[in-house]
Structure formats: structure tokens, C-alpha cells
Amino acid sequence: MTALKKESGDALLDEMLSLGRAAKAASAKLAQAPREKKDLALRAMAAEIRAQAGKILAANERDMKAAGEKGLSAALLDRLLLDEQRIEAMAKGLEDIAELPDPIGRSLGAWDRPNGLKIERVAVPLGVIGIIYESRPNVTADAAGLCLKSGNAAVLRGGSESAHSAVAILDCLQEGLCAAGLPKASVQRLPTTDRAAVGIMLGMTEYIDVIIPRGGKGLIERIANESRIPVLKHLDGICHTYVDAEADPEMARAIVLNAKMRRTGICGATETLLIDRPALKFAKPILDDLIKAGCELRGDAEIQALDKRVEAAGAQDWDTEYLDAILSVKVVNGVAEAIEHIERHSSHHTEAIITANPQTAARFLNEIDSGIVIWNSSTQFADGGEFGMGAEIGISTGKLHARGPVGAEQLTSYKYIVRGSGQVRP
Amino acid sequence: MTALKKESGDALLDEMLSLGRAAKAASAKLAQAPREKKDLALRAMAAEIRAQAGKILAANERDMKAAGEKGLSAALLDRLLLDEQRIEAMAKGLEDIAELPDPIGRSLGAWDRPNGLKIERVAVPLGVIGIIYESRPNVTADAAGLCLKSGNAAVLRGGSESAHSAVAILDCLQEGLCAAGLPKASVQRLPTTDRAAVGIMLGMTEYIDVIIPRGGKGLIERIANESRIPVLKHLDGICHTYVDAEADPEMARAIVLNAKMRRTGICGATETLLIDRPALKFAKPILDDLIKAGCELRGDAEIQALDKRVEAAGAQDWDTEYLDAILSVKVVNGVAEAIEHIERHSSHHTEAIITANPQTAARFLNEIDSGIVIWNSSTQFADGGEFGMGAEIGISTGKLHARGPVGAEQLTSYKYIVRGSGQVRP
Structure with a gap:
């Protein structure tokens, strides 16, 4: 953060740091949220997406129009496009995530020591997850849903092409969070799609615990090189x-x-x-x-x-x-x-x-x-779905932390809880 | 690696790349090595350290003399010092690691899918682990032992103060590897303690899978900032x-x-x-x-x-x-x-x-x-020892991959093995 502080006169930096602080505070609340509350939020998000389908489609039309004028390829246009079916798929996806078992609080092992100490390893959220993706607007809902289920706050940075669609979708997600009494800042977007904001994001080691980039090899390698935050890589599939x-x-x-x-x-x-x-x-x-x-x-x-x-x-x-x-x-x-x-x-x-x-x-x-x-x-x-693991955020090709499909369970860390009765170490 | 290739006229770079290739090749052999072979090597390493105690002590004397002349603090001198007891502790440490269960090949879960696919998650080594540490010479044996047990090749970079001691210890470790028919390159040291070599090491993404720094906060933060390889951080304990x-x-x-x-x-x-x-x-x-x-x-x-x-x-x-x-x-x-x-x-x-x-x-x-x-x-x-996990390479304060004591089990990744009978995806 030292490098960041130097420029603290900068308005964008201030905005980013306040977003970071809000995400960190939200993550502390999410880590303690019971399953019922998280699932309630996921279902409310789905309902809101269905209710606001018209608004989302209108926003997507603006993105499609601008993309068409910019002369984007047919493949890119198809990725960007939302229709009623795709919106329904997004809503259904969130409801499916609600059905998954809660990955938080699972006991990953428990044992007693000869001195009477009871040791337990328990799954906890990672904290704040930064997700950097390209033009597919549905990633906004999918990624946010998986982060929420696993008790993590999400900071999203989608491509500029899908900005209007993403704002409309995010609005539904935040409504859902509020309906369940969870902080709105559990899911946030960067204030701008400028590259400068991504640069700041990748240095916010105090507020973001892991970066997950989704996209082409070039994007991912650039992020991995630039980031001071650990990166969970989803590289290409040869x-x-x-x-x-x-x-x-x-x-x-x-x-x-x-x-x-x-x-x-x-x-x-x-x-x-x-x-x-x-x-x-x-x-x-x-x-x-x-x-x-x-x-x-x-x-x-x-x-x-x-x-x-x-x-x-x-x-x-x-x-x-x-x-x-x-x-x-x-x-x-x-x-x-x-x-x-x-x-x-x-x-x-x-x-x-x-x-x-x-x-x-x-x-x-x-x-x-x-x-x-x-x-x-x-x-x-x-x-991940074919493996029976439910929704996934991607397939990790790295060996650290998670390998293969990354679902809600893979978006967790753990901590050791030690219960004693006055033991001191000899 | 692109940045590295530019300087490929450089002799140090060539040496480093050949070390990296040897480590990668050794790691493929280690990943397939049965438990008996790895434990045999660990016990042979211990025997060799005991047999060559005189040589190790003489090498350590040279390090101590140089350190004394440089005016290092009493605390640093004590960290650097080897005596018969500390050498015996190193040998015993390797034998203790041999007694631990094999972390490789463990089934971490297995389930069948409705279409008949059988899915299993199996523990595998990380690959090549780069360990950067300061002056304590025993880290050479401890770290190499844990890496070997977990099927990983190790690339060690110790401090210049302990260079003679480390060379003498490494010699014993490599003798032990050879006695068990495992590649000598399973444990290697950088060819020099120059900073330039660390810089190259931290860019060798093709050959090194994870960097584990051990030392003061300054060292660790510098490495985390500079490394293009994922870093498993062991920060300070406040x-x-x-x-x-x-x-x-x-x-x-x-x-x-x-x-x-x-x-x-x-x-x-x-x-x-x-x-x-x-x-x-x-x-x-x-x-x-x-x-x-x-x-x-x-x-x-x-x-x-x-x-x-x-x-x-x-x-x-x-x-x-x-x-x-x-x-x-x-x-x-x-x-x-x-x-x-x-x-x-x-x-x-x-x-x-x-x-x-x-x-x-x-x-x-x-x-x-x-x-x-x-x-x-x-x-x-x-x-880690007090938790009943055996030897540890440190306590991770990061949330990704491993948190808390990092022992042999935490130095592993996993892969999914899918067994079918001709299934195609609808």
C-alpha cells in the first residue's frame, strides 16, 4: 500500500480505498452470516433479476448498440448478448447456488493431543475476492453468487463493453442483499472500467485477499505479473x-x-x-x-x-x-x-x-x-457441474490452493481452533 | 520467462536455467517414487550427516569465523552456530520425517456420478519448491526433508553467512538421495548467494511452482513483491x-x-x-x-x-x-x-x-x-509439532493454500482422476 499512499491526493484512489474498506467490513459480517441468511439473499437476488428483466434487457441493448458501432466480432457480440432465456438462467443459477451445502463452518478434522488440547480445523471464508473478467454479463451474477455462498465479499471488474448490463444486474444483487439484511457492499463494482482502477485494485493487499481473473491468456498473464495480491489462475485449456x-x-x-x-x-x-x-x-x-x-x-x-x-x-x-x-x-x-x-x-x-x-x-x-x-x-x-460440485467460477490450472473446478468449497480457507484447560507449553 | 531469455548470454542465467530444468526433471521422478524409497533416502541422509559431522563442524567454523570478523550480533552468531547436539538434532529430524505418513497418493474423496463416471481426488506433489531463508544452517536439512517426503524437488537459497555449512550439509543430503536411487537434483542450492541469482529464481515460473520465504518481514515482503511465482508467506507473529x-x-x-x-x-x-x-x-x-x-x-x-x-x-x-x-x-x-x-x-x-x-x-x-x-x-x-503434524516448514499467515503450520501434508496439491467406460457429454 505504500506505493498507493503516495498518490493519495487522487480522487480515484480515494474512491478505491473506500470501496476496499467497505468490502473488508462487509466480509467480516458475511463470515458470521448463517446459511439461512446467505441463501435468503441468493433467492432474493434471483427474484429481483426476474422482476427487473426489462431494465436489464434495456441496459444490455445499450451495450449491444455501442459494441455494434465499435465493430466487435460476432463471437464477442454473442457473449455480450442477454435475452430472456439467459436472464432466467442467471436467476436459476443463483437459486441453484442457494441449494448447495454451506461450505463455511465445516469441520475439516478434529483431534486431541496427549496434553488434553483439542484441535479442530474449520472452514472459513477467504475474505474479499477480486474478480476481473471480460464481456460476459452473466459472470456478474454467477461470481457474486459463489462468493456470497462461501461467505466472501466480492469486488467485480467487468469489461467496459458490458458496463450498462453489469450495473443493472448489480442493482438486483444489492437489492437481494438488503432484503436479507446483509451489507450492500458484499458485492461491489469498481467505480470505473479504466485500466488505472485495475492497477490500484491489484495493489490493495490490505483489502483484497485473492484475485481471480477470467479471460484470455494475455489478460491473465498481465494480471498475474502486475498483482501484489495472490492470483488464482484460470489459464487456457490445451x-x-x-x-x-x-x-x-x-x-x-x-x-x-x-x-x-x-x-x-x-x-x-x-x-x-x-x-x-x-x-x-x-x-x-x-x-x-x-x-x-x-x-x-x-x-x-x-x-x-x-x-x-x-x-x-x-x-x-x-x-x-x-x-x-x-x-x-x-x-x-x-x-x-x-x-x-x-x-x-x-x-x-x-x-x-x-x-x-x-x-x-x-x-x-x-x-x-x-x-x-x-x-x-x-x-x-x-x-464443476459435471463433477457434481455445483456452479464453478472456472477451472484452476495452478497447483496452489485449488486445482481443477473452483466452486464454493474452493473459495474457502480454514483456521485452527484450539481448546485448552490451562495448558502451558513445557 | 521472456524477460529472462533476453539476457541469455549471461553465464549465471544459463546456470540457473539448467538448475531449473534438473529440478523439474527430478520432481517428475519424485512424484512417482514410492514411500519406501523416499524414507530410505531420508534415513540415509541422516546417517550421512552423522558420519560427516566432523566435516560439517569444520565448514561451520569457517562460517562462524567470517561472521565474527564481519561483527554479526550475538543472536545471529547463535543462529549460525552448529555443534554436535544441533547436528544430531538435524539427523534425528530427518528420521522423524521418514516416520510420518506419506502425504502423496492419499484419496481426498471419491464419488460416482449418475452417468457412471467415477471421480476421485488424489494428493500429488506441488512440483518444485524454492525456499529462501536466512542464516540458520539446519533449515537446509529440515526444508529438504519435508520437500522430499512430499515428493517435491527443492531449490534452496540460504544466506551467504551459512554458505560453507550449507554446502557440507547438502553434500550429505545428496549422498542420501543417491543411496536410495533418487536423483541428486531433488535437492539443489543456487550456484551463488548473489542477489542476482534470487532475482532470476523468482522469475523461473516454468521450473519452480512455489516460493517459500523464511525470515524477517523485510525479506518476505521484498520477495512477495518481486516474485512471479506464487509465494507461500510466513510473515511475522504479532x-x-x-x-x-x-x-x-x-x-x-x-x-x-x-x-x-x-x-x-x-x-x-x-x-x-x-x-x-x-x-x-x-x-x-x-x-x-x-x-x-x-x-x-x-x-x-x-x-x-x-x-x-x-x-x-x-x-x-x-x-x-x-x-x-x-x-x-x-x-x-x-x-x-x-x-x-x-x-x-x-x-x-x-x-x-x-x-x-x-x-x-x-x-x-x-x-x-x-x-x-x-x-x-x-x-x-x-x-506443527505441538499440533501432532510432525515437522513444519513454518506457520503460514496467508489464507490461500495453507494456513497455520505448513508440514509435509500442506506441501501437496491434488488432481482429479476420472474413470469412465465410454461416456460422452450430452
């Missing part, structure tokens, strides 16, 4: 599927098609297919299915020899997250070479092996150093 | 003991004396005593005990009125970790004001309440946001 010589050919066909093409824009989509050399004999139908589904293939020479429609893969293809109907395909010599390739090129998100051989599978599952490793199923299952 | 109106007077006397004076130089030592106003009537003997034990007291006006030997506390006293026979003492109005004071001034390490009233205790234990909260016992129990 996910691999490896088809072993002992794979069931029909299973491999179905899984590979699903892993790549079910939805190409999610981080759990497979980006590289590795084929064991002996499996080449049943690989043609796999490639056919993909091409028929509209997927562009980029392969090494052996894959190109198998199918003339395959383009040549360049060196950069093995390190690319396409998030599109494109797949790089490579021949490897057995599971050892598959593991080697993955360890070199993966983003450590999710990798799958298709094989009928349990020893081969065990080796892959043990040796691959990724958050999620899958045997005989699709990488598209890499998702 | 610990509080609060004596409530309903405390048992004799219990309060015994606990306060122990909490401050048992050892004043450890992070769990109480630095501020808060006394509930009605408890002033039995506070005199508490102060007497402390003064008799050689403790300097710095109090507010009411405490000074109680005992003329108490000096006046200045504003900075409430934010000072003395690590010495000095205690600040303040009168508060009940548990609410005690909590308020602690939340403002504590470093969130350890705080204790002495009271016979369970409701008052519950409020304190719930509302205080510190890693360890204690009822009716001494803050000096804030220690």
Missing part, C-alpha cells in the same frame, strides 16, 4: 486425447468426436489428438467423423498420408488453444511418448486416454501432471 | 493474549507468563496482552510475574497506574513483533473491544483468550480472523 493401440475403436470414435466438437469454445475441449502408431489402423473413421462434423484437421506426415484432407501442422499447432473447430493430430509411439508430448505442450488442464488396458491407463493417470486426468471418457466433462 | 473478566486468575497468570516468556524469539510468542477492564483487579500478579521473569512492560495509562515499573506504550508498540522480553499491555472493554484491537493490529498468526465463559470464548474463536485461535492455553503451542 487439452489432449490419446488413443492407445488397445483402445476400443468405436469408443475412441465416439469420445474423440465429442471431446472436440460437442462445444469447441470451452476450455475442456480437446485441442490435440495423439494416436498410438498401431492405432492408425482404426484411425480413419475417427478422422472422417471429425471432418464430416466440420472440423479442420492439422496433422503430421503420417496423418496426412491417412487422409488427403488433413493440412500440415506447424510447430505452433502443438501449443495452440483453438477454441474452434480445428484439431491438431499427431502419431506417437505408445503411452510413454504420449505422456512426454503432453508434459511438454499441455496447459495442465485436462487430458484423456482411451484404452482397454488398465496398466496403460494407470500409467497415464499417474504420470500426467494435469488438474484432471480422464480414462475412457471425454475431456468435455471437465466442469 | 500474537495477542486476551484476559477476560471471567478468566480464572491463576490460569491467566500461568498462561500469560508462558505465552510471553517461555521463548521470546519464536513467532508464536505473545507480543500484546489485552486485559478486560474488570480483570484489572487480578492483573497485578500477572504483571509481577512477568517483570520478575525479566520482561519489560509497555502499557497504557491504566496499566502504568497499576504498576510504576510499566513504561508508556507508544502507538507503534501495538504493531510491533518484539521477539524479545518486551510486552505491550492494554486495557479493553470486553471481548468486543479485544476483537476490534486484534483485527486492527494482529498479523493473523495466533491469538488466545482466557475465560471461563464458553459464550465469550465462542465469540472470540469465531470472529478472530487468524490462522490459529486458542481458548485457555498458551500461544506458544502454535507449532
Whole structure:
């Protein structure tokens, strides 16, 4: 904070610090709030979003108009767009979070010491969570809901494109908080979408306990470099599927098609297919299915020899997250070479092996150093909801604190409670 | 790493990168090493330290001589000093770590999904741990032992004062690794104690997964600011003991004396005593005990009125970790004001309440946001060994990943293993 204090004549800084103080104060209240109160707020937020759907749509129209004038891409416009269905999904999402078990106050272990001290480890909130995201307006509600459920105050910084939508949604969230008697400052937005505000935010170590960035690799790396607050990284998903010589050919066909093409824009989509050399004999139908589904293939020479429609893969293809109907395909010599390739090129998100051989599978599952490793199923299952964990704020590719899907439970810390009867340490 | 690559003509940088690559390669081997192999290495390390005690003592003599010539303080010289007892303690420490349960491969939860997917969460190593510490040579063995037990490679950067001692100890550790067939690069030291090497180390995001700094507040804050690798912080311990109106007077006397004076130089030592106003009537003997034990007291006006030997506390006293026979003492109005004071001034390490009233205790234990909260016992129990967790690398005051004592179990991450039978995501 020393660096920040120097500029304290600055109005934006003052505004940011007062937002920080309010968030910290709210977090102390939230940490003590019983489950009923938090769930009441979540349901009131949902009701308010439904009641104010018209206002939210109008605000979104203003964002869409400005975005259209700026000439944003169709994909970005689609991410920005809200309609009645998406608004209903937001409201339903908050109600689903209310149904989840309370992650706070869980006993994570309790034991007695020979001297009679009783030690217990109890889940507590992290405190204040700063979330920096891009244009999808629904993140405002989803992220705030998960933070609230886990007893954390949230400080949100959404993209400027979705500012009007976010303000309208935030208004509903704060109404919901008030209805439950919880502080409005439990969920706040930065006062401006200026970059300068993000810079200040990333230095507010006294008021913000963790930063969660959601977005492209560039945004996340910039934040990780600049932040003085610990960052929970959700990096890209360069996910691999490896088809072993002992794979069931029909299973491999179905899984590979699903892993790549079910939805190409999610981080759990497979980006590289590795084929064991002996499996080449049943690989043609796999490639056919993909091409028929509209997927562009980029392969090494052996894959190109198998199918003339395959383009040549360049060196950069093995390190690319396409998030599109494109797949790089490579021949490897057995599971050892598959593991080697993955360890070199993966983003450590999710990798799958298709094989009928349990020893081969065990080796892959043990040796691959990724958050999620899958045997005989699709990488598209890499998702908190599919894991039965409820809503998630993203998939962590870091190893510290949380790895894999980050849901309400992962947004907690713990403390040790020690109960004695006068013991002193010898 | 981009910033690093620019200077790749630099010999030190090349050396550091090759050290990083070796550490990463070793960590992949360690992650797969069975418990027997790791424990064998730990015991061989201990045997080697005992066998080479003479060499270690000679190396330490050189460090002590240089330190004496530089005019280091008596306290620093004592930290630096090794004798036969301390060497035996190092060896025994490694054998104790071998006895601990293996933290790797533990199933942290397993469940089935309606679609038949079997999901399991399994403990895995973090990877490569960078440890930056000051002059105590035994940290070399303690830290390396905990990293090895938890399947992590260690990159050590000790202070220049203890360089000869550290080299002699590291030699024993690497002999132990070789005896067990594990890579020597599982434990490495930086090639030089130059600051430049630390700077490079803190940017080696590709090779080092987490940095653990051990030392004074200045060192740790500098590292946290500079590091591009996540840092597990072990900050100072400004610990509080609060004596409530309903405390048992004799219990309060015994606990306060122990909490401050048992050892004043450890992070769990109480630095501020808060006394509930009605408890002033039995506070005199508490102060007497402390003064008799050689403790300097710095109090507010009411405490000074109680005992003329108490000096006046200045504003900075409430934010000072003395690590010495000095205690600040303040009168508060009940548990609410005690909590308020602690939340403002504590470093969130350890705080204790002495009271016979369970409701008052519950409020304190719930509302205080510190890693360890204690009822009716001494803050000096804030220690992994006293918690029954075995050796620890320190007490984390951060909330992310690990909080409180950081032992072998806290040096792990986890991954999700998903076992299917051909499921694709609808």
C-alpha cells in the first residue's frame, strides 16, 4: 500500500480505498452470516433479476448498440448478448447456488493431543475476492453468487463493453442483499472500467485477499505479473486425447468426436489428438467423423498420408488453444511418448486416454501432471457441474490452493481452533 | 520467462536455467517414487550427516569465523552456530520425517456420478519448491526433508553467512538421495548467494511452482513483491493474549507468563496482552510475574497506574513483533473491544483468550480472523509439532493454500482422476 499512499491526493484512489474498506467490513459480517441468511439473499437476488428483466434487457441493448458501432466480432457480440432465456438462467443459477451445502463452518478434522488440547480445523471464508473478467454479463451474477455462498465479499471488474448490463444486474444483487439484511457492499463494482482502477485494485493487499481473473491468456498473464495480491489462475485449456493401440475403436470414435466438437469454445475441449502408431489402423473413421462434423484437421506426415484432407501442422499447432473447430493430430509411439508430448505442450488442464488396458491407463493417470486426468471418457466433462460440485467460477490450472473446478468449497480457507484447560507449553 | 531469455548470454542465467530444468526433471521422478524409497533416502541422509559431522563442524567454523570478523550480533552468531547436539538434532529430524505418513497418493474423496463416471481426488506433489531463508544452517536439512517426503524437488537459497555449512550439509543430503536411487537434483542450492541469482529464481515460473520465504518481514515482503511465482508467506507473529473478566486468575497468570516468556524469539510468542477492564483487579500478579521473569512492560495509562515499573506504550508498540522480553499491555472493554484491537493490529498468526465463559470464548474463536485461535492455553503451542503434524516448514499467515503450520501434508496439491467406460457429454 505504500506505493498507493503516495498518490493519495487522487480522487480515484480515494474512491478505491473506500470501496476496499467497505468490502473488508462487509466480509467480516458475511463470515458470521448463517446459511439461512446467505441463501435468503441468493433467492432474493434471483427474484429481483426476474422482476427487473426489462431494465436489464434495456441496459444490455445499450451495450449491444455501442459494441455494434465499435465493430466487435460476432463471437464477442454473442457473449455480450442477454435475452430472456439467459436472464432466467442467471436467476436459476443463483437459486441453484442457494441449494448447495454451506461450505463455511465445516469441520475439516478434529483431534486431541496427549496434553488434553483439542484441535479442530474449520472452514472459513477467504475474505474479499477480486474478480476481473471480460464481456460476459452473466459472470456478474454467477461470481457474486459463489462468493456470497462461501461467505466472501466480492469486488467485480467487468469489461467496459458490458458496463450498462453489469450495473443493472448489480442493482438486483444489492437489492437481494438488503432484503436479507446483509451489507450492500458484499458485492461491489469498481467505480470505473479504466485500466488505472485495475492497477490500484491489484495493489490493495490490505483489502483484497485473492484475485481471480477470467479471460484470455494475455489478460491473465498481465494480471498475474502486475498483482501484489495472490492470483488464482484460470489459464487456457490445451487439452489432449490419446488413443492407445488397445483402445476400443468405436469408443475412441465416439469420445474423440465429442471431446472436440460437442462445444469447441470451452476450455475442456480437446485441442490435440495423439494416436498410438498401431492405432492408425482404426484411425480413419475417427478422422472422417471429425471432418464430416466440420472440423479442420492439422496433422503430421503420417496423418496426412491417412487422409488427403488433413493440412500440415506447424510447430505452433502443438501449443495452440483453438477454441474452434480445428484439431491438431499427431502419431506417437505408445503411452510413454504420449505422456512426454503432453508434459511438454499441455496447459495442465485436462487430458484423456482411451484404452482397454488398465496398466496403460494407470500409467497415464499417474504420470500426467494435469488438474484432471480422464480414462475412457471425454475431456468435455471437465466442469464443476459435471463433477457434481455445483456452479464453478472456472477451472484452476495452478497447483496452489485449488486445482481443477473452483466452486464454493474452493473459495474457502480454514483456521485452527484450539481448546485448552490451562495448558502451558513445557 | 521472456524477460529472462533476453539476457541469455549471461553465464549465471544459463546456470540457473539448467538448475531449473534438473529440478523439474527430478520432481517428475519424485512424484512417482514410492514411500519406501523416499524414507530410505531420508534415513540415509541422516546417517550421512552423522558420519560427516566432523566435516560439517569444520565448514561451520569457517562460517562462524567470517561472521565474527564481519561483527554479526550475538543472536545471529547463535543462529549460525552448529555443534554436535544441533547436528544430531538435524539427523534425528530427518528420521522423524521418514516416520510420518506419506502425504502423496492419499484419496481426498471419491464419488460416482449418475452417468457412471467415477471421480476421485488424489494428493500429488506441488512440483518444485524454492525456499529462501536466512542464516540458520539446519533449515537446509529440515526444508529438504519435508520437500522430499512430499515428493517435491527443492531449490534452496540460504544466506551467504551459512554458505560453507550449507554446502557440507547438502553434500550429505545428496549422498542420501543417491543411496536410495533418487536423483541428486531433488535437492539443489543456487550456484551463488548473489542477489542476482534470487532475482532470476523468482522469475523461473516454468521450473519452480512455489516460493517459500523464511525470515524477517523485510525479506518476505521484498520477495512477495518481486516474485512471479506464487509465494507461500510466513510473515511475522504479532500474537495477542486476551484476559477476560471471567478468566480464572491463576490460569491467566500461568498462561500469560508462558505465552510471553517461555521463548521470546519464536513467532508464536505473545507480543500484546489485552486485559478486560474488570480483570484489572487480578492483573497485578500477572504483571509481577512477568517483570520478575525479566520482561519489560509497555502499557497504557491504566496499566502504568497499576504498576510504576510499566513504561508508556507508544502507538507503534501495538504493531510491533518484539521477539524479545518486551510486552505491550492494554486495557479493553470486553471481548468486543479485544476483537476490534486484534483485527486492527494482529498479523493473523495466533491469538488466545482466557475465560471461563464458553459464550465469550465462542465469540472470540469465531470472529478472530487468524490462522490459529486458542481458548485457555498458551500461544506458544502454535507449532506443527505441538499440533501432532510432525515437522513444519513454518506457520503460514496467508489464507490461500495453507494456513497455520505448513508440514509435509500442506506441501501437496491434488488432481482429479476420472474413470469412465465410454461416456460422452450430452
